[in-house]
Amino acid sequence: MSGQRPTLAAVAARAGVSPSTASLAFSGAGPVAQETRERVLAAARELGYAGPDPLARSLRQGRSGIVATLIGERLLYAFRDPVAVGLLDGLAEVLSSLDSGLLLISGDATRTGPTPDQVARTPMDAVIFAMCGRDDDPLLDHFIGRGIPVVAVDGPHREDVAVLDVDDYGGSMALARHLAELGHRRIATVTLPSRLDGHRGPMSDERRAQVGFADVRQRLKAVEDVFGRVPVVETPTNIIEEGQQAAALLLAAPPAERPTAIVAQSDLLAVGVIRAALDSGLRVPDDLSVVGFDGIETPWLDHYVLTTVEQPYVEKGRVAGRMVAEFLAGRRPDDVRLPIEVRIGTTTAPPAAAGTLAP
Amino acid sequence: MSGQRPTLAAVAARAGVSPSTASLAFSGAGPVAQETRERVLAAARELGYAGPDPLARSLRQGRSGIVATLIGERLLYAFRDPVAVGLLDGLAEVLSSLDSGLLLISGDATRTGPTPDQVARTPMDAVIFAMCGRDDDPLLDHFIGRGIPVVAVDGPHREDVAVLDVDDYGGSMALARHLAELGHRRIATVTLPSRLDGHRGPMSDERRAQVGFADVRQRLKAVEDVFGRVPVVETPTNIIEEGQQAAALLLAAPPAERPTAIVAQSDLLAVGVIRAALDSGLRVPDDLSVVGFDGIETPWLDHYVLTTVEQPYVEKGRVAGRMVAEFLAGRRPDDVRLPIEVRIGTTTAPPAAAGTLAP
DNA sequence: TGTGTGACTCGAATCGATTCGATCGAATCG
DNA sequence: CGATTCGATCGAATCGATTCGAGTCACACA
Incomplete structure (x- = not known):
């Protein structure tokens, strides 16, 4: 109705409390009288306030709840690859339990990767190099320089990133x-x-x-x-x-x-x-x-x-998610190497005799 | 090296300019002397400053560069669906040209959808309901209330969202x-x-x-x-x-x-x-x-x-992206209905005679 | 009655940038 | 030569919350 969207301060004013109290009423941290909380929520409803602005909150808390995943290729190709899809699925599963979102950053038809600019403008708490961690990827230095934790799947082995791979x-x-x-x-x-x-x-x-x-x-x-x-x-x-x-x-x-x-x-x-x-x-x-x-x-x-x-590529995604969780908790996860298994199928056999002995 | 990550203000101080000038030097908006710009960039390099914090910038500009896409199902299933994949591919293509990131929000194995909480905490400039826009989805009201533009692919049809569908x-x-x-x-x-x-x-x-x-x-x-x-x-x-x-x-x-x-x-x-x-x-x-x-x-x-x-599902994704672009430019895109084509293949034929006339 | 305790609330600082209007010197114009 | 304009820079306000330390008040206890 009004031109501007209401702010927490407006809600607080309407409810007759200070912004700090209103904030507590929403976040649930700290003690707030039941009656006060309800008054605040009522005021919010009246003003059409939908809750604290995620951006402001993120800035203050220094965390955005976004985990970026770098996909080297165009999504269309990446999604045709069951390994990539399984990885993302496992990852999404864990991230969602962390209340974090999965931001996909991919190359596109024309470029071979995301613009450094886009990456620099996007808020993220951690980044996962999925199947595209070139050892000398310039983005890596960017993230490290920013202090953004990096989990590298099969990716570059470096001191400053956590690596998840197989043998x-x-x-x-x-x-x-x-x-x-x-x-x-x-x-x-x-x-x-x-x-x-x-x-x-x-x-x-x-x-x-x-x-x-x-x-x-x-x-x-x-x-x-x-x-x-x-x-x-x-x-x-x-x-x-x-x-x-x-x-x-x-x-x-x-x-x-x-x-x-x-x-x-x-x-x-x-x-x-x-x-x-x-x-x-x-x-x-x-x-x-x-x-x-x-x-x-x-x-x-x-x-x-x-x-x-x-x-185990789905598990790989899950583990990557857990490594991110470790970082978010302030710890440095250990590198992980997942087990593999050799499967002998029906597509291999001794070579045809030709060439070894003339028939 | 130092405990804290440097801020733009620190860089400005080091370069002997005001924060405002330093900001201009980075963003490129506004006139800055070549020499000054270089001095600022040099100071940044010395301090290991990786560029303006995306969160702070986003807060000030009121835009995060993130477009959320709601996927109803678990990613594993969604990705097995060529329609979903094509849609996302087209979408990613356009979004990346908008310098926006694609945030995937999906259901998971246990829940049927994302928690309202997660959605409320995530900064986003626009949201796309992809193949999951129930007419009475409670999230819809949340987005509308927040003033976040909604593009609904295949519904829901509502006054306040832009719809993209086929016949x-x-x-x-x-x-x-x-x-x-x-x-x-x-x-x-x-x-x-x-x-x-x-x-x-x-x-x-x-x-x-x-x-x-x-x-x-x-x-x-x-x-x-x-x-x-x-x-x-x-x-x-x-x-x-x-x-x-x-x-x-x-x-x-x-x-x-x-x-x-x-x-x-x-x-x-x-x-x-x-x-x-x-x-x-x-x-x-x-x-x-x-x-x-x-x-x-x-x-x-x-x-x-x-x-x-x-x-045309890949095109559908692209169009969805363009509709988002319209919103981001401050306009209200028109609803779009893409053309379809009936294809008669080899899986249909007259029914076997049985039942109409006894043989 | 004095004091401690705990629940609740508030003020003010802070997060890290962007942006608008003002200032100032130098160059341009009539 | 004075008036304008333009380019470069700066100060201060602003975005919208969170958080910490401090303050208030009521109640209980000795």
């Missing part, structure tokens, strides 16, 4: 050994993005030396520690189509040079690899073994059971 | 007519949740009279306006499994009473219906015609092309 190296190593034991010698890898610049295709030495994401680096290193240098094709985004395209590149080689097994750095990419194989008339696992990483459930796999490393 | 009634009507023209007489419907209370099963008269969501109501009404009263089974969540379970209930009837066509209120539910049909040994569309709503692309449909109503 990427060990998991990938186990898969690589599995392939080696089956007799594979010609291996290739399809990797997740090594940085968010949209690059697609064979990975140059230069890029290989500058892989920005720790998990990508570890998973790649494990394979190379078993097989030595292998052909690597990089994808710009963790979606099936990119895996398919990358694998098509690898499978276009003449049969004698064609890999007998492909290590995909994610299950989603692995699905793409399988599709590419089928597209080229190859049978999986007879002509091509495929392994992934993550352990997602997906309807895209038909009757296959993917050989992969299972990681 | 649910018209679309469903077209589908219903299509089925009628094919000769179907025994129809049943599987609906989306009529309210978020986890109810599953046949819809009682009482619930039917109290459908909280406008789109659900319209889609149901259209079917009944063509076929009269039909059996209705309600689902608690828009996921395939629920559609399957609901349809199983309907298909358990003896053949003579079994519906020859099922109208699912979403494509996801329709996929479930098809599965249930196949589970019961029925052929689609020969023994059972199925229609959906939304027009999603999904790998779950095998070779079927679903008969459905296509709505």
Whole structure:
């Protein structure tokens, strides 16, 4: 009705009490006579006052109740990734029990990430780097400089951030050994993005030396520690189509040079690899073994059971939430490494005899 | 180093200028000599000042740069719904161009929605009801009372909120007519949740009279306006499994009473219906015609092309974002109704002859 | 009757910036 | 050369609450 929205002071005046008392009446902290409280609430109702302004309250308390989550990719892609979705779900579950909101900050179609400006303007109590914590992300310094606690999921290992990850190296190593034991010698890898610049295709030495994401680096290193240098094709985004395209590149080689097994750095990419194989008339696992990483459930796999490393990604989100809670409580959470499990499925088998002995 | 984080005032003092000037140096508004600006920035660097506190700035400017999006369901379910995901993607795209952040507020495993308390404590410039705008949602009044602009996607239709929807009634009507023209007489419907209370099963008269969501109501009404009263089974969540379970209930009837066509209120539910049909040994569309709503692309449909109503859900998200932008610019956006298109696929056909003429 | 205790309320400082109007010197114009 | 204008800077008010220490009052206890 009136031009201006009423303030707590106005309500207090109307109720005939001081602003401090009115504040106590709303927040419930401190002793307030029952009758006084009711008078205040009545005054608020009459004036159409909906409760203390969150902004003013946040400023005073130095806390906004907002936890930001950085998603590297466009939401559309991130949401197609069951790992990302599971992570967010676990996270949301815990945050909501903390009475904190989940603010999504994502890249978009044109930019590769959020503008530093937007990040600097947004109030947040803590930030989570979800699947996009490049070791040298400039935003990291910003947050640290601001004193905003950072939880890095699979993210940069640094002194000043709390890290939550799995044993990427060990998991990938186990898969690589599995392939080696089956007799594979010609291996290739399809990797997740090594940085968010949209690059697609064979990975140059230069890029290989500058892989920005720790998990990508570890998973790649494990394979190379078993097989030595292998052909690597990089994808710009963790979606099936990119895996398919990358694998098509690898499978276009003449049969004698064609890999007998492909290590995909994610299950989603692995699905793409399988599709590419089928597209080229190859049978999986007879002509091509495929392994992934993550352990997602997906309807895209038909009757296959993917050989992969299972990681508890929903729990990962929950743990990330709990680490944030620790920070908010003023403590510095310990780094966490969640357990993984290797699952041998039906997408791996010994390589076809061709090449080892002439038929 | 020092116990406290530096403030703008400290930086100003160090640079030998007034706080007002320092503020201008950072914000870029107003004229500041090049040399002065540099002096201020240098002082900031020396003190480790990361820029103005977003909370203080927000309080003064009365704007937080945060747009909240209410998701009724648990994120895990919402993210399995391509419509929800597409909507969020379009929304995020526009919001990020507005330099606003996307705050997700969702229900969780235990509660059916966010606590009013959390909502009241969170600073936000605008709010979007995405697929959860019950006509009588108490949160609505809260936002209105706070003066926070509301954009309601698919309802609720109220004077004081901006609505963005499609012609649910018209679309469903077209589908219903299509089925009628094919000769179907025994129809049943599987609906989306009529309210978020986890109810599953046949819809009682009482619930039917109290459908909280406008789109659900319209889609149901259209079917009944063509076929009269039909059996209705309600689902608690828009996921395939629920559609399957609901349809199983309907298909358990003896053949003579079994519906020859099922109208699912979403494509996801329709996929479930098809599965249930196949589970019961029925052929689609020969023994059972199925229609959906939304027009999603999904790998779950095998070779079927679903008969459905296509709505532009990514664009829907973008438009919602633009409506928010209008509000933020101080204008009241007009309500928007996006165009839809009926797509006749391969999941509908005339009913089997049985029942009309004895073979 | 003096004093301690506890419940309740208030005043004033504070959170950290932004912004409006005023000031002041230098440059421009007639 | 005086009047205007413009650019740069500053002071002070303001955004809307929370919080802490202090003050008041009634009641109980010795």
